[in-house]
Amino acid sequence: MTHRRKPALVIDLDTCVGCHACTIACKGWHAREPATTLGDRDSHGAAPEGAFLTRVHCYEIEPDTGPAQIIHFPRVCQHCEDPPCVPVCPTGASRLRPDGVVAIDDARCLGCGLCAWACPYGARELDPVAGVMRKCTLCLDLPQDPSRPEDDRLPACVRACPTGARHAGDLGDPESALSRLVAERGGFDLLPELGTRPAGRYLPPRPKDAAPAVPPLSPIAPGQGVRGWLDRLTGGR
Numbered sequence: 001m002t003h004r005r006k007p008a009l010v011i012d013l014d015t016c017v018g019c020h021a022c023t024i025a026c027k028g029w030h031a032r033e034p035a036t037t038l039g040d041r042d043s044h045g046a047a048p049e050g051a052f053l054t055r056v057h058c059y060e061i062e063p064d065t066g067p068a069q070i071i072h073f074p075r076v077c078q079h080c081e082d083p084p085c086v087p088v089c090p091t092g093a094s095r096l097r098p099d100g101v102v103a104i105d106d107a108r109c110l111g112c113g114l115c116a117w118a119c120p121y122g123a124r125e126l127d128p129v130a131g132v133m134r135k136c137t138l139c140l141d142l143p144q145d146p147s148r149p150e151d152d153r154l155p156a157c158v159r160a161c162p163t164g165a166r167h168a169g170d171l172g173d174p175e176s177a178l179s180r181l182v183a184e185r186g187g188f189d190l191l192p193e194l195g196t197r198p199a200g201r202y203l204p205p206r207p208k209d210a211a212p213a214v215p216p217l218s219p220i221a222p223g224q225g226v227r228g229w230l231d232r233l234t235g236g237r
Helices: 021-030 114-118 156-160 177-185 225-234
Strands: 007-012 055-061 069-075 094-096 102-104 166-170 201-203
Touching: 007 177, 021 055, 021 156, 156 166, 166 177, 177 201
Parallel strands: 007 201
Antiparallel strands: 007 166, 055 069, 094 102
16 A cells, blocks of 8 residues: 655653753754754854754643643644645745755845744744744755664664654654654544644643642751851851
């Protein structure tokens, strides 16, 4: 049985710890190729700006039962099957490739920002140096070395994640490991009511047990703790 390939990124909100390793790895990987380097301006100055293809936001949620939870929410391009960023581009620089990846042709991009305005996922950013729009391409726009192991040809953010919160593969194949993972964990897409048919999926956080009771701290004996350490360091002065 044949199927239409659907490359996708699946993010597990239960295991993402918000370390931003994905953001850094993405930036470094794209810097290997001059044509895809993500520019920065005044990096260490008073008004730094730069282009990042993935960002991680942190939210505190209060469930109906149990303790509050911190959710780390990575934001990245969803590679929609009906991407609203494509038809608004006045030059045709924004396009949906045959392989299912939404991409930008730098040579035709004006940096007008209309695609960023149209994207409901906030996945496009203006490169302040090149003056063109940038977005995630699942690393499929960079050379893939067939001599390397298959798992070493995954997107940079997937390989860098220390908790295994990111997964990449083919969601068009219902028998793929990625499709099975989404089915088992109840993966969901973002803003399905908009009709963009995003390829990406998020795995929901698992319910957390009630916070364990924390016993009260014992009184600090004289000469102990930070104050005792300072007294010994300074000779009691």
